[in-house]
Amino acid sequence: DAGVIQSPRHEVTEMGQEVTLRCKPISGHNSLFWYRQTMMRGLELLIYFNNNVPIDDSGMPEDRFSAKMPNASFSTLKIQPSEPRDSAVYFCASSLLPPGRHTEAFFGQGTRLTVV
Amino acid sequence: KQEVTQIPAALSVPEGENLVLNCSFTDSAIYNLQWFRQDPGKGLTSLLLIQSSQREQTSGRLNASLDKSSGRSTLYIAASQPGDSATYLCAEGSSNTGKLIFGQGTTLQVKP
Numbered sequence: 001d002a003g004v005i006q007s008p009r010h011e012v013t014e015m016g017q018e019v020t021l022r023c024k025p026i027s028g029h030n031s032l033f034w035y036r037q038t039m040m041r042g043l044e045l046l047i048y049f050n051n052n053v054p055i056d057d058s059g060m061p062e063d064r065f066s067a068k069m070p071n072a073s074f075s076t077l078k079i080q081p082s083e084p085r086d087s088a089v090y091f092c093a094s095s096l097l098p099p100g101r102h103t104e105a106f107f108g109q110g111t112r113l114t115v116v
Numbered sequence: 117k118q119e120v121t122q123i124p125a126a127l128s129v130p131e132g133e134n135l136v137l138n139c140s141f142t143d144s145a146i147y148n149l150q151w152f153r154q155d156p157g158k159g160l161t162s163l164l165l166i167q168s169s170q171r172e173q174t175s176g177r178l179n180a181s182l183d184k185s186s187g188r189s190t191l192y193i194a195a196s197q198p199g200d201s202a203t204y205l206c207a208e209g210s211s212n213t214g215k216l217i218f219g220q221g222t223t224l225q226v227k228p
Contacts, residue, residue, distance in 0.1 A: 033216060043205065043218040055214055091159065097214065105150060105207070105216055107160040 006108035018080040025094030122219035139206035147211035
């Protein structure tokens, strides 16, 4: 397996534009996590899915952020409209989660987002 | 609230020294504890995973321990090398919430 794949690797956009980040989890994994990393706040959990269903989105900062997982092999994180303070590295991770358990989580290489 | 704390935030040691990185967590319903390494500008690489039923895990020069009663985990690096220089993050997996929550990381510099 190629691991968790994120695209794009880098994104530069103007304030107010819509940004869509993409993630393909490891085949067979049923949990998917979206994180945001900044120098000030470290790694923050934004949302996580189990079996394609959003379980906890309490980390999503504002209504401008939304995430979907239409099937087991694809997820998107959308920011609309984007603001300069959204500039960060966004990571996607996946793991295999039997009920009430966690196995090892694997991370993608991240998307570095810059909003100017 | 599920919180994870890592101390110190930064550490600089000479090559060859043994060192310990600390991680503490508040969630008593921990299911596992995972240690990651992150190089500058890169993603996270999993180093060790300790299940809640285990006390420690070893991989090469790395040894991670878990003490649920005190809410602490340590990562021991033996005979440190300049190539070990990176940021080390611990993450707690909760059986209550299902969340994987990270500490702020310890940035390690090993000087030749």
